[in-house]
Every structure is written in C-alpha cells, then in structure tokens.
Amino acid sequence: MSSDLKENFAFRPGRRTARPGTQPPAPRSAGDADGSVPSRTANRPGPTALAAKVRTMAPSMTRSMQRVAEAVAHDPAGCAQLTVTGLAERTGTSEATVVRTSRLLGYPGYRDLRLALAGLAAQQESGAAPAVTADIVVDDPIADVVAKLALDEQQTLADTAAALDVAQVEAAVAAMAAARRVDVYGVGASGLVSQDLAQKLLRIGMVAHSHVDPHLAVTNAVQMRAGDVALAITHSGRTVDVIEPLRVAFDQGATTIAITGRPDGEVAQYADHVLTTSTARESELRPAAMSSRTSQLLVVDCLFIGVAQRTYETAAPALSASYEALAHRHSPRQRTR
C-alpha cells in the first residue's frame, strides 16, 4: 500500500548525506584526496536524455510538477541560471515542488538537475552554432568579424601546413643552419614577415638581415656567394623589388629560397627551394595580404624552429641571453608568475 507508493516517490531517503559511507564505487575517483567526500558518479541521466525524459514523465506528473518540467524543457539555458527559488517563482510553484520534480527526473536534487541543464544548454548551443563561413561584409557586427577572421586564419594555417612540402623545408633549413649569413627580402606586408624572420634568427645568434629597401637589397645581394642564403618573400611571386635581389644572389652562387603563394611565379625561377604558402579567398574588405601574411609567418616560424633545432648548442644560450638582456626594459613590479 503506502509502502508501495512510498518506494516510488521517496527513493533513497538519505541519499545526499555524504556521511554514512554508502556507495564507494567510483570509477575514476583517482583524485579524491582524502575520501571525505565520496564522489558521486552515479547513473544519473546525462543532459542528452533530459529532454526525452521530461516528455516521457510529464503525464505522470502532478500539475505543478508539469509546469516545472515544461519550463525546464522549454528553456534549459534560462532555467540553468535560476536558483531553486527562482525557478519556483518563475513556474509559480514552491521550492519543494522543484526539488520533487528534480527527483522525479532522476537527479538527487535540484542542484544536479541544474548542472545537467547547463550541459544541455551548451550542447544545444554548440549544435545550433552554424560555422560562419560567409565573406566579411560591410555591415557585419564586430563579433562576426572576429569569428570570421579567426576561422579564416585557422583555415589558412591548416591549408598551409597541409600543402607545405616538407622536403623543401628540410632543405631550406639545412641550408640556413649552415649558412654564413642569411639575407631576407620582402616589401610591403611581406617586409614585416621578412623582418620577423631576421629578428628571430638574430636572437639565436645567426647573422641575418632583412632588406626592405630594394636598392639596398640589390646592393647587398651582390656580396652574396656560395655558403650564403638569400630568401625572398612575395605573395604574388612577381614582386620585382624582391625578385631582383634574389636573382642577383642566385647568380652569385648563394643558396636561394622563395616563400610565395605562386610556386609557378617568376620568383621560383631563381629559387633553389620553393616554399608554397596558401591563401584564403580574399574579399573586398579583406585584402589577400592579410591571409598571405598568416601563411608566410607559419612558414617562417617553421624555418626558424628548424634552424634553432639544428643549431641548438648555440641557439639555446643565445635565446636566454636575449631574454635577460630585455629584462630591464620591463617595469619591475608584477606578481610572480
């Protein structure tokens, strides 16, 4: 009789009280420092099952409970924000009813239902979030711009990494690591990349120079000879200001490397090793320079790391030395890491 019903409704009376060392089975409770809090893994329904559960159980619920269940099923995200009191008010019921509903849905109490609710909301949101792949347009809100740019650049990176010819990188790295000096040519946006590379190579004790001025670049290229490395960076592959010095260095017998988006471009003719960069589609607001830069930087970073690996003996101390040298350029007081 009443015992029958009681079992149905009042399951596990003392379930939440942690004290009486009830159920020890804890699959992955490794980190339970001192075991004072038994980890409750439980067979509680996951967030996915929650919606279904609500529909299944709804008929067998009392009116007030149904209101709670409905609110929960209808707006998991919103309800997850509410305390037990809040949800009670929203549904025009009492805290006790909310807890009873939670129990009926298979959770030890409202706290756990709320957790599952948050999970459900997150799942729904992630599932509903369609990847923004469209072009950036004039009236995009900033949030979209950020998301689109980030995705585009990620795509560019993935493409570049996939398309990069490892053998060419290997050869380029070997040449650079062994080089007496490394000269890098680049103008415009690529000029910054060339400076970035030169900066980093300098940091590990190599003799590297970035030439942005085309005249000086040619002037210097004349000095190059076997054992030196000349590296040209041009997205279009046909920037004369960059091709020219590379050609000169090439003629002088230096080892030449080209980083370009067009491996069939003119620059490749004078390059011993060609490293191909990938580019995202460009749009009116997003000049090609932007994604080519991302791509170029990745290639340049790979070269740098490669060279650093091969010259580790000298690179490592040089790196830390350059760090220390900069220390006094920082303001002193700052909390410890």
Add this chain to the structure above:
Amino acid sequence: MSSDLKENFAFRPGRRTARPGTQPPAPRSAGDADGSVPSRTANRPGPTALAAKVRTMAPSMTRSMQRVAEAVAHDPAGCAQLTVTGLAERTGTSEATVVRTSRLLGYPGYRDLRLALAGLAAQQESGAAPAVTADIVVDDPIADVVAKLALDEQQTLADTAAALDVAQVEAAVAAMAAARRVDVYGVGASGLVSQDLAQKLLRIGMVAHSHVDPHLAVTNAVQMRAGDVALAITHSGRTVDVIEPLRVAFDQGATTIAITGRPDGEVAQYADHVLTTSTARESELRPAAMSSRTSQLLVVDCLFIGVAQRTYETAAPALSASYEALAHRHSPRQRTR
C-alpha cells in the same frame, strides 16, 4: 563650436589618474532570483570560452589559483561534480582560492563556474576530443614541427577570438574610425605588428603612424590630444618603452588602447580600452613572442576591418587605389588564376 570643444574636454573629468590595476569586480549579475523574464544570460563567458580563458589568464594567476585553473581545464567533467569544498581539497587549496579563481575567470562565483564547467563537459563529450599538442622538442622531425606549429597557432587564434571582449573592440574601432590620427607603439616583435596595423590603416586613407623608436614615440605622444588615438602593443604588458608613450598620450587626453596579453599589467592603467590577447604555452624552442604575435595580428586585423567598415565610403576607393599604385611593381606576364 565652443560647446563642442568644451564637450571634448569635459568629456572625462577625472582623467589624469591612472586606472587602478585591477578591473572592478563584476557586479553580482542580476536575474538570479527575479525570475520574471526569461531574459538571457548576461555577458558571462560561455562554456566555449572557458578553456581559452584559462589559458589566457593562467599567467596572471597566483600559484594556488593556477592549480585550481589547471584542474578545471584538465578535467571539467570531474570538477563539475565537486562542490567548492571538494575542488579546494582536490587542488590542495582553500575554498576562498577557488572562489577567487572563479572570479578571475569572469564568473560571479564558483556556482557559475561550475555551471559553465558542466556545459563544457557536455560539449566535450558530444564533440570528439581534439588532438592534444605536445611541445616541440629538439629532435622533432620537420614534418612534426610544421604540424605542431600550425595546430598551436590555430589554437591561439581560437583562444583569442573566444576571449576577445567584443565591446572593447567595438569601442576601440569607434574611437579609431573617428580619430584625427592614430599612433601605434610597439617594440621588438610587437613592433612588427604595430607596423602592420599602421600600414593597413594608411591604405584606407587614415592618418596612422607606427613608432618603433621609443624616444620618437614619446616625442610624438606629446602632440596627441583629445580626438587622437594612441595604441600600444605589448605582450608582457610591462614594456616600458611602449607604456611610456601611451601614458603620455593618455595624459594629453587622447583615447588610448592597449593590446596586451596581460590585462592586469601596467599598460592597462593608461588604456581606455584593453584588448586581451591569448597565448599558447611556450616552450624552450618556442618563445612566447611567436604565439603572441599571431594573437596580436588577429586583434589588429579585427580593428582594421572594423575601421574599414565604418569608413567604407573613403576606405574602399583608397584600397583599390593602393592596389593600382602597386601594379607596376609586379612583373607583367602572369596568367590569372
């Protein structure tokens, strides 16, 4: 007219005082108990951003807080099961520290962090766990270096995008679009980023300048006043060569923007708008400069696009003009696509 000027000056009364180092704690978010309207979540970071946030904020955390953050990032599902006491015990800290960490991560308290954790866990469970990137080591073959670098940078981009405060970007863009002139300060690796930004702004017809020489930067900063925008880029947040000109510009009444990986750093004190960059963990061979650069560039690109959108009338023709101007610098013969 005069009233206009007046407004410009009366604009910020107490402006000469640097902002205190820490941001005001987020006011306890409403909607906890009101339950009247199904109003959506505030601007509390969602579960997606959490992992990114942990990585971003980790450096500015104290040791105990880092332990908590690490536990949370490492096992969101497990931690979501724990009470504040449980998590404190697991990490060998106190409840207070757990709460402090939650606050630092952008939640009103542990309760909300726990909710987000549950969401994150659910998401992770539904989506296949992405590959974990190992550190780059000395004897990695080049192919691995390429793959790891690309993944790291992608991660950095995703983190940055997730952690970027859109409102701050919005404000920065608005200020820049309306600015009489924009000065950008950056040294070292950040100097290249600053040049990149200035270059692009120039392309769309803005008056922008990148200052790499700290002395000249300060000299120029003195000229700044209300209606001008000064932008400082520093990963560490405490590069004096960059902070100094920003401070001067700030004192002169210019609108100041900081792009930094340490929003709690000194540079933030003199910045009206702080844009936070994220960083991948660095290793011996992979200095922080590398990933901070990626992150900074994304932010800078967002600013650029935002400004271009808002000044579209002048930006679009200026862009195409700059393309045409460069045409004759390319070698002529090349198939199109």
Add this chain to the structure above:
DNA sequence: CTCACAGACGGAAGATATTTTCATATCGAC
C-alpha cells in the same frame, strides 16, 4: 450536500554549500 481521505502543495526549519572576512604566512624588493 457534507464529510473523510489521499495526495499535492507551499512555508519555513534544518542542512549544505558558497562567499566574505580577517589574521597569518609567504614572497620579493631594498
């Protein structure tokens, strides 16, 4: 129509969990 009863329901006491406070421990600069 009234009464008695079963069960739903909410108010408030009781139990937990979270947040805040404050004294102490620790760290770093000088």
Add this chain to the structure above:
DNA sequence: GTCGATATGAAAATATCTTCCGTCTGTGAG
C-alpha cells in the same frame, strides 16, 4: 635581514538547497 605587499586558508556570515510538516484541493462515499 628588514620591510611592505601580496597570497592564502580558517572560520564566520550568507545564500542556497532539502526536508519536514501542516494546509489545501479535489474526490468519492454517505
């Protein structure tokens, strides 16, 4: 080594959740 500043945890103060229990509603019998 001393001093000042910051970080940290213990415990008090709140907030939140759960349980208990009395009231209320609806139902069916008399």
